[in-house]
Amino acid sequence: MSDLGRSDSESDDEMETLVNIHENDSEDTDSDTSEDEADEDAKNIQLFVDCLDGLEQNKYNYDGYVELLGLAHETGDLEKIRQSYELFSSVFPLAPEYWLKWLRLELNIAQTPAEINRVCMLFQRALSDYYSSEVALEFANLGLKAPKSDEIWKKLLSTYTLHPIHGRSLFEAYRLYLSKQEDTQSEEYYKSLIESYERELSLPLKDMEESYIELKLLCEKQQKGELIDWPIIDSAYHKAKEQLQKILPFEKKLSELDAKSHQNRAATYFEYIECGREFLNDEMLQVLYERMVTDCCLNVSCWLAYVKYIQSREGSQSPQKNGAERPLIFSQTEWDVINRAIRNCTWTASVYIEKMRIAERMELNKNDVKGILEIALAAGFPTAEQYVSVWLEYLSYLRRNTTFTCEKECEILRATFTMAWDLLGRQFGVLADCDCEILQFWGRLEYGPLNDLAKGKQLWTTVMESADNSAKSALWIEFAHLEMKKGPDGVRKVFRKALSMKEIDNISVISSAWLRFERCNGTLDQLRRCQESCEERLASLRYKERLATKGKNLKRKMNRSEQDDPTKPKENAKKNSNPFTKTDTKEPHKSEAKKRKVEKPIESKVEEVDRDKDNVTLFLSNLEYSVTSEDVIAAFPEFKIVKVIIKTLPNGTSRGFGYMQLESIADVEKCLTFDRRLIKDRPTFISCVLRDKEKRSTIFKYSASVEKTKLFIKNLSHEATKSDLEALFAEFGTIKDIRIVCQRSGAPKGLAYIEFETESAASNAVLKMNDYEFKNQKISVAISNPPPKPSKNVQSDSVVLKQVKRNVLPRPDAKQRLSFIPRSVQKNALDATASNANNKPKSNEDFRKLLNK
DSSP states (O other): OOOOOHHHHHHHHHHHHHHHHHHHHHHHHHHHHHHHHHHHHHHHHHHHHHHHHHHHHHHTHHHHHHHHHHHHHHHHHHHHHHHHHHHHHHHSSOOOHHHHHHHHHHHHHHSSSHHEEEEEEEHHHHHHOOOHHHHHHHHHTTTTEEEHHHHHHHHHHHHHGGGGTTTTHHHHHHHHHHHHOOOOHHHHHHHHHHHHHHHHSSSTTTTHHHHHHHHHHHHHHHTTTGGHHHHHHHHHHHHHHHHHHHHHHHHHHHHHHHHHOHHHHHHHHHHHHHHHHTTTTTTHHHHHHHHHHTTTTTTTTHOOOOOOOHHHHHHOOOOOGOOOOOOTTTTTOHHHHOOOOOOOOOOOOHHHHHHHHHHHHHHHOOOHHHHHHHHHHHHHSSSHHHHHHHHHHHHEEEEEETTTTOHHHHHHHHHHHHHHHHHHHHHHHHGTTTHHHHHHHHHHHHHHHTTTTHHHHHHHHHTTSSTTTGGGGHHHHHHHHHHHTTHHHHHHHHHHHHHOTTTOOOOHHHHHHHHHHHHHHHHHHHHHHHHHHHHHHHHHHHHHHHHHHHHHHHHHHHHHHHTTTTSSOOOOOHHHHTTTTTOOOOOOOOOHHHHHHHHHHOOOOOOOOOGGGGEEEEEEOOOOTOOOOHHHHHOTTSSSSSEEEEEEEETEEEEEEEEEEEHHHHHHHHHHHTEEEEEESSSEEEEEOOOOOOHTTTSSSHHHHHHHHHHHEEEEEETTTTTHHEEEEESSSEEEEEEEEOOOOSOOEEEEEEESSSSHHHHHHHHHHOOOOOEEOOOOOEEEOOOOOOOTOOOHHHHHHHHHHHHHHTTTTOOOOOOOOHHHHHHHHHHHHHHTTTTTTHHHHHHHHHHOO
16 A cells, blocks of 8 residues: 555554654663663772772872872762862862862852852862962953952952963953943943053063053043053053063973973073062062972972072061952961972971971970971881981970970970880881981980980990991090090090091091090190000001002012012023123122012912802902902891902902802892992992803993983083982983993092983983083983994004104104215116106116116
């Protein structure tokens, strides 16, 4: 049946059937989609919960909070999103990009006055974390519908218009706001508009010329010239333009820096601020500091410089007129800034130390300062030195705030010293406070205001028993000075103990100090005994120095002694080969023979190296000549050493190298990584034992061609360390190895190699770091490309030229030599040379003529 022949009722029934089928299919599809979405939502929620659990275990995991925000947005749950941002903000300040994402979300859903007010409070929090022109512009958009929009604009115009690049955009947004709020034909509107132009033209802002032209056109079009004092505006405008010319080079440099060039950015800001002190007012300078700590929020020196600026400015701040409230940024105190610094740099001890000092200046109570200490100890510093510095700061605070006439307060001070020492020991073991600075501080107080001399001596004795401190003459002298409070006998004991130390750094200082003490306090016998002890110790030291000096030239002396050995044949063959030379056949004098016999090196028993143990034996070279087997064993406490053999000359003097046998091959491989470990302040070269010369020649050779992943650095400061270079170049990529080139004595040469994993990282480092000023020296950075070594078989051009000059060209100052060749023969030789020049063969007649001449 055709469609035309069907009734309307049949068509309706068929249509209804099709619709039902389609609806059933849609319901099936929707149910499948909804099930998939439900599964995905359940998965996201589970990941969100797992991420929360991980953050409970590690509160300071920044990447974990970033992941939590992403998972919260995946769930689409507004409460979870808000919870994630609040949790993140409670531990770390939110970066401007995270604030913008949250604020835009809240702006889109804010409708009621309460919701708008809540968003305003969020903007206040955002601007208190970091200085951000982008966040300020979003806040300006909220000002169009906020109940107190005038207050918002007042805060924004006084602060965020001071940004040289983005300030003009805020003025334009404000004029747009004015055009929507007031009658554009009223006098009030034009007055507010012109005031905004006057304010803008007095500031060094980019493209300020366009605003100047706009104001000119506005006055001409609306005939409002009577409202403007042009001489004042022109004067301020030209002054601001001059300031802008000084500012723009720094702004351009900042904009061209790579996002990861944190150190260069901080250095540029410091230079910018130093230059700006000459012509910028306090408010613009503070905005520069705010921008610096925003862009370099992880640089502790930037935060501390900002705190120092606030401290210097607080005493000279003028009170606000009519009790007006200062903008958020300009109302910052040193306490506010240091708290922001701690939120950004929780892992650095210096910010907690500065906060303790600020708290003391603010005269906070002891419990508040103790709370700062507790927060610092829970921050998780990477090294023991930072914990020591925090403890020392807190203990010095307690010392300044302890009444030493009160026994209870003295006991609290002692208990705090004990707690600090015990906590550091439990946390770091032998690495805690290696210089015993806490015990030194405690001992000084016991000798001083705590007035327990016995306890003071006990503490200082513990300090001086440390291996590092026992070699420091300054500490021994201080110890003796403290012991003077007990009497001269204690001082003498300290000086005697100091003289007996083998590795003390400056024994002459100790000797001089003891002699001065005895001249002032001792008897004649005590002065004599002191002088004898000092002279004996100094003589011993000079003897060791002479031995060390002789050891350097010992090889040459031994060769000379071998030449003088009477048991070896003399080189008389040469002399006797000349028949005109008389030979003395007499035997040498007996005394001379006896003298030569004494000079013959004494043979000593030398321990041989077991060749069967080469696989577990290491070769040690570049050793100090005074190094013994015990010194080597003490230098490698990580390994169980079977034996150490120091190779010596026949007279028993060390040759500067030796062998070290370990227990296992695994220990050998691990010990090779300790190459250049210092033994007696000299780097020790560690290598495998290779008897085969061919194998030995293939090891320890550097590439002679271009190495695109390796940097060669010159003009490096001798104070630079591996950690310094790693921190300086880590931003360009993963570093595989860093090697600072040193002399054999251990002194640095000012050269270094840094190897990256990729060529691009090395190339970027060359572009960014060449001529970079590091530790007051401009370093040279280039791709490693050693020059080719000249072949041994090919002489250089200079050598050939020297030989030609030596063989051909006569010396100008040489005397004329007499010739013993007859002139006729000379003439014949010259004629022969001339005939040879014609390149014609000579006939018999030619030879006959030559002979008849």
